[in-house]
Amino acid sequence: MRLPHILLSLLLISATAGCIREDTATRSGAPAASAALPIPAGMAGNPAKLYFAARTTPSQQAPASYGSYAKGCQAGAVAMPETGPTWQAMRLSRNRNWGQPELVDYLQDLSRKAARIPGWNGIYVGDMSQPRGGPMSSGHASHQIGLDADVWLRPADNLGLSRAERESLSSIGTRRAGGAYVNDNWTPEHMALLKAAASDDRVARIFLFPGAKVWMCENATGNRDWLRKVRPWWGHYYHFHVRLSCPDGMAGCVDQAPPPPGDGCAEAREWVSNILNPPAPDPDAPPPKPRPELTLADLPRQCVSVLQDG
Ligand SMILES: [Zn+2]
Numbered sequence: 301m302r303l304p305h306i307l308l309s310l311l312l313i314s315a316t317a318g319c320i321r322e323d324t325a326t327r328s329g330a331p332a333a334s335a336a337l338p339i340p341a342g343m344a345g346n347p348a349k350l351y352f353a354a355r356t357t358p359s360q361q362a363p364a365s366y367g368s369y370a371k372g373c374q375a376g377a378v379a380m381p382e383t384g385p386t387w388q389a390m391r392l393s394r395n396r397n398w399g400q401p402e403l404v405d406y407l408q409d410l411s412r413k414a415a416r417i418p419g420w421n422g423i424y425v426g427d428m429s430q431p432r433g434g435p436m437s438s439g440h441a442s443h444q445i446g447l448d449a450d451v452w453l454r455p456a457d458n459l460g461l462s463r464a465e466r467e468s469l470s471s472i473g474t475r476r477a478g479g480a481y482v483n484d485n486w487t488p489e490h491m492a493l494l495k496a497a498a499s500d501d502r503v504a505r506i507f508l509f510p511g512a513k514v515w516m517c518e519n520a521t522g523n524r525d526w527l528r529k530v531r532p533w534w535g536h537y538y539h540f541h542v543r544l545s546c547p548d549g550m551a552g553c554v555d556q557a558p559p560p561p562g563d564g565c566a567e568a569r570e571w572v573s574n575i576l577n578p579p580a581p582d583p584d585a586p587p588p589k590p591r592p593e594l595t596l597a598d599l600p601r602q603c604v605s606v607l608q609d610g
Contacts, residue, residue: 330360331362332375333361334605338604344595349434349594351434351596351607352373353437355430357431358374358379358431359605359606359609360609361375361605363377363400364552365400366553366603367603369443369444369447369556370442371594372554372600373444374433375609377399377400377431377433378398379398382463383459384408384411385422386412386421386459387456388422388425388461390424392466395431396443398446399429400447400544400547402544403448406449406503406542407428407449407451410496414493414496417493420456420493421459422456422459423451423456424454425449425452427443428450429443429444429446433445447543447544447553448541448543448544449541450540450541451541451542452538453474453540454469473538475511475537476511478575479511480510480511490512491519491520494540495520503529503542503544505543505556505559506540507533507543509533509536510532510568513527513532513564514568524563527564528561528563531559532567543556
């Protein structure tokens with residue numbers, strides 16, 4: 301039983317790798333998105349998310365991220381295949397398993413590393429981007445340029461989930477005390493996965509709840525350089541969020557400033573202490589402003605071309 305399974309996995313790996321290369325190669329000769337198209341009058345001023353959600357296939361343009369993680373779009377995206385030997389994409393009905401070729405390669409590499417961790421046979425991949433990126437109707441401010449992905453904290457032990465199971469199965473929560481600490485679902489194997497994820501040069505940042513970062517600060521041995529990229533953030537206890545740097549030579553892609561030097565453990569401890577002992581609200585603070593909806597005019601001009609292609 302074992303050997304045919306391994307052979308099948310190898311076949312699937314080479315088949316999938318072949319597909320992606322072919323896909324990328326096809327599009328690398330494709331035209332780049334134009335920066336010269338005007339915003340159609342009927343779309344001006346309306347939320348851009350309406351238009352991006354309506355495009356269910358990628359543009360047939362050269363792969364590129366335009367703009368920044370929370371204000372942009374993507375051309376020439378490729379799909380994370382729905383199932384591979386060491387991964388499954390979840391919540392397929394959302395059609396958010398799209399990204400730049402670098403992101404799909406990264407996730408497949410990570411899934412193979414995950415498969416070597418005890419109890420994990422790979423990873424469950426949550427939201428990436430919409431086929432053409434852009435703002436989403438729900439769930440995320442970022443994930444707009446095909447370089448962000450959510451990876452579930454639930455060990456991917458069953459890679460034979462049906463489409464329906466991938467809609468209904470939930471991840472597992474790993475926090476307690478509002479994110480100040482990890483709970484019993486958190487294991488050293490989670491740290492092994494985070495370390496593998498953050499040690500990859502393609503990664504800019506990983507977002508995870510502060511209690512888990514502090515747990516890793518206290519338990520990581522050996523080289524600790526990777527901890528710098530794991531940044532505390534709200535939420536992020538059912539999944540962690542990986543953000544890749546702009547790929548080399550992608551002129552229209554806007555990187556975030558790198559994290560400050562050091563392991564970031566002091567900052568994470570400060571987050572924890574603020575959770576446990578919330579600072580008194582500033583009576584003079586202005587009320588929070590609602591985040592305005594992004595319109596096409598807020599996005600790089602190439603996004604008009606990305607949206608209208610094909
Ligand atoms: Zn995310």
